[in-house]
Amino acid sequence: xxxxxxxxxxxxxxxxxxxxxxxxxxxxxxxxxxxxxxxxxxxxxxxxxxxxxxxxxxxxxxxxxxxxxxxxxxxxxxxxxxxxxxxxxxxxxxxxxxxxxxxxxxxxxxxxxxxxxxxxxxxxxxxxxxxxxxxxxxxxxxxxxxxxxxxxxxxxxxxxxxxxx
Amino acid sequence: xxxxxxxxxxxxxxxxxxxxxxxxxxxxxxxxxxxxxxxxxxxxxxxxxxxxxxxxxxxxxxxxxxxxxxxxxxxxxxxxxxxxxxxxxxxxxxxxxxxxxxxxxxxxxxxxxxxxxxxxxxxxxxxxxxxxxxxxxxxxxxxxxxxxxxxxxxxxxxxxxxxxxxxxxxxxxxxxxxxxxxxxxxxxxxxxxxxxxxxxxxxxxxxxxxxxxxxxxxxxxxxxxxxxxxxxxxxxxxxxxxxxxxxxxxxxxxxxxxxxxxxxxxxxxxxxxxxxxxxxxxxxxxxxxxxxxxxxxxxxxxxxxxxxxxxxxxxxxxxxxxxxxxxxxxxxxxxxxxxxxxxxxxxxxxxxxxxxxxxxxxxxxxxxxxxxxxxxxxxxxxxxxxxxxxxxxxxxxxxxxxxxxxxxxxxxxxxxxxxxxxxxxxxxxxxxxxxxxxxxxxxxxxxxxxxxxxxxxxxxxxxxxxxxxxxxxxxxxxxxxxxxxxxxxxxxxxxxxxxxxxxxxxxxxxxxxxxxxxxxxxxxxxxxxxxxxxxxxxxxxxxxxxxxxxxxxxxxxxxxxxx
Ligand SMILES: Cc1ncc(C[n+]2csc(CCOP(=O)(O)OP(=O)(O)O)c2C)c(N)n1
Numbered sequence: 144x145x146x147x148x149x150x151x152x153x154x155x156x157x158x159x160x161x162x163x164x165x166x167x168x169x170x171x172x173x174x175x176x177x178x179x180x181x182x183x184x185x186x187x188x189x190x191x192x193x194x195x196x197x198x199x200x201x202x203x204x205x206x207x208x209x210x211x212x213x214x215x216x217x218x219x220x221x222x223x224x225x226x227x228x229x230x231x232x233x234x235x236x237x238x239x240x241x242x243x244x245x246x247x248x249x250x251x252x253x254x255x256x257x258x259x260x261x262x263x264x265x266x267x268x269x270x271x272x273x274x275x276x277x278x279x280x281x282x283x284x285x286x287x288x289x290x291x292x293x294x295x296x297x298x299x300x301x302x303x304x305x306x307x308x
Numbered sequence: 309x310x311x312x313x314x315x316x317x318x319x320x321x322x323x324x325x326x327x328x329x330x331x332x333x334x335x336x337x338x339x340x341x342x343x344x345x346x347x348x349x350x351x352x353x354x355x356x357x358x359x360x361x362x363x364x365x366x367x368x369x370x371x372x373x374x375x376x377x378x379x380x381x382x383x384x385x386x387x388x389x390x391x392x393x394x395x396x397x398x399x400x401x402x403x404x405x406x407x408x409x410x411x412x413x414x415x416x417x418x419x420x421x422x423x424x425x426x427x428x429x430x431x432x433x434x435x436x437x438x439x440x441x442x443x444x445x446x447x448x449x450x451x452x453x454x455x456x457x458x459x460x461x462x463x464x465x466x467x468x469x470x471x472x473x474x475x476x477x478x479x480x481x482x483x484x485x486x487x488x489x490x491x492x493x494x495x496x497x498x499x500x501x502x503x504x505x506x507x508x509x510x511x512x513x514x515x516x517x518x519x520x521x522x523x524x525x526x527x528x529x530x531x532x533x534x535x536x537x538x539x540x541x542x543x544x545x546x547x548x549x550x551x552x553x554x555x556x557x558x559x560x561x562x563x564x565x566x567x568x569x570x571x572x573x574x575x576x577x578x579x580x581x582x583x584x585x586x587x588x589x590x591x592x593x594x595x596x597x598x599x600x601x602x603x604x605x606x607x608x609x610x611x612x613x614x615x616x617x618x619x620x621x622x623x624x625x626x627x628x629x630x631x632x633x634x635x636x637x638x639x640x641x642x643x644x645x646x647x648x649x650x651x652x653x654x655x656x657x658x659x660x661x662x663x664x665x666x667x668x669x670x671x672x673x674x675x676x677x678x679x680x681x682x683x684x685x686x687x688x689x690x691x692x693x694x695x696x697x698x699x700x701x702x703x704x705x706x707x708x709x710x711x712x713x714x715x716x717x718x719x720x721x722x723x724x725x726x727x728x729x730x731x732x733x734x735x736x737x738x739x740x741x742x743x744x745x746x747x748x749x750x751x752x753x754x755x756x757x758x759x760x761x762x763x764x765x766x767x768x769x770x771x772x773x774x775x776x777x778x779x780x781x782x783x784x785x786x787x788x789x790x791x792x793x794x795x796x797x798x799x800x801x802x803x804x805x806x807x808x809x810x811x812x813x814x815x816x817x818x819x820x821x822x823x824x825x826x827x828x829x830x831x832x833x834x835x836x837x838x839x840x841x842x843x844x845x846x847x848x849x850x851x852x853x854x855x856x857x858x859x860x861x862x863x864x865x866x867x868x869x870x871x
Contacts, residue, residue, distance in 0.1 A: 152488070153487070153488060156437075157425065157426075157429075157437070160426065160429065161429055164429050164430055165430070168430055199615045199619060202615055203612065203615065203616060206611045206612035206614075207612050209611070209612070210610070210612050211434075211488070212433070212434040212454060212486060212488050212489045213488050214488045215487045215488040216488075
């Protein structure tokens, strides 16, 4: 089963290497990892999507990560009422006869066209993983040149911050 | 107070009550060494950085204090790696201070630059790179704090060369606040109550103690629990000494070379209480058959240990000082007699196993056998010595045949199994315990891996006794080749023209060779009681096996027996 973990860490050099090193050494299955600044200047938030076979494996991931001195807190957002988003940029072939169709798709997905030239366009899409997968699948027929995805970020609904949970 | 970064390091060492540092100078730490010189700070110069780190580790294991070592950048730092990993696996509190190239040179493949922080990340509890002198006091304060608290472990502080020369207005922080580091000292009292309920109902309860008991200084409480309840105890390699070997409830070590009674008890128990253990594969054998009939209780300060290898039915987190004290209170609610009644048949069972198949070897052998040597050392020192081993067959014979009485009296590389650990660790142990007899047992293979430290031992006139069990082979390797590789002794012979006695004497440690059984007691007695360092080379046969033996991946009760 997939779990989404919010990992709050000290904003210090080397923290990401610590975390990614630990994950690969202990052979944990990581699907995505996304890091960025937060409301506190000295804190970074890393969203990790991990595949765990059972509760013991998940417990190990959380416990081993928690052992790192610079890891402040880990919250499992799976099963909590929370918003999950990922951003993708997709460069797709856009020959004149296909453009109208492509614009139609972009509208249906509530995506944006952020760059166009004679042959291609870049589509920006935000949403849950499945939505992005679905759009990529559709765009395949037109010829995808490249895709870049941020990896998932997530946040609990309701008034509280994750660090207070 | 205004001072340089180098002076600040020394001031931090003073504030942390560091009695002595083990180190080796070089370019990146010259400024620090100048300050050490001017301050006349106690410093020991081993002859290899690996010696320095193992010595700091040996010192830490004997004293319970943080051991400190220093090395220069690049090769100096990389020479520490084996020792850092050794300390990490056995949770030994060590602070390693390394010099790094100057800030402006970092990241340019400069002369003697190595990314030691990157390299040691998976083998340290934590590590730092200090590029600004202002951070230095805080970082060192944290380093010592992290090394010794919670589950102890090595911390590396890499300091850029120019930081040592930079000026700082020194203030040593009084406390450490780390948002991400809060060891759990007091766990959940309900877990203790649950354990107590289980204990009252168990027919075949078994305590399995490990190195955590030593690290938390709680052997004494454990002894009281055992003597009040009479519940049998077995131990991991790292737990030896916590419960005296002559305690009637102690059935010795379990695992690959464990006792028959111990391994049988582990197979048959209905309630196994792991106390400060890691359930390493050398202990469990075939993992899913380990203690398969038992409910498992796991006491540990490190939450990540629980459910890592063996799934626990009850976890008791927290410092063993706390949890065992609470457990002792509970078990005292029932009288000694009540417990006795409950566990008597089980004790009887263990005693039968012990009588049926005790540890044994061919006592009538004409040749000197290694087991005899260890038994003799045990008798001469009456279990009062600090025994340090290297890694191999001799390590297992020492674990099996020395009669340990005290925690912190058996120093061995358990987790990493580092050959070359013995001699430098004995050096550090002797520095930490100047009034104790420190005896290092090693093989002819591992001896050569750090024998340069005989020089250090001789020059400091440290009265370390080295017992070199010379079987002219890499014994443990040869044993596996004999048992599992068709007697193909691939590169495990150490037949040599070299003379260990001369080598030892050349480095300043008086030595004798022993090959007659009749002389065993006399020669060992003299070497051990003489003042100053001594080496005794004991010639033993090359084909003696360590037994019992559970083949790798087999069930614990599937032992190859000896005798
Ligand atoms: C640094 C290192 N290299 C290799 C090994 C693998 N190894 C384990 S025991 C052993 C043989 C040790 O031989 P010796 O020191 O003569 O001791 P004996 O087993 O004969 O008592 C070897 C090579 C190791 N544990 N450590």
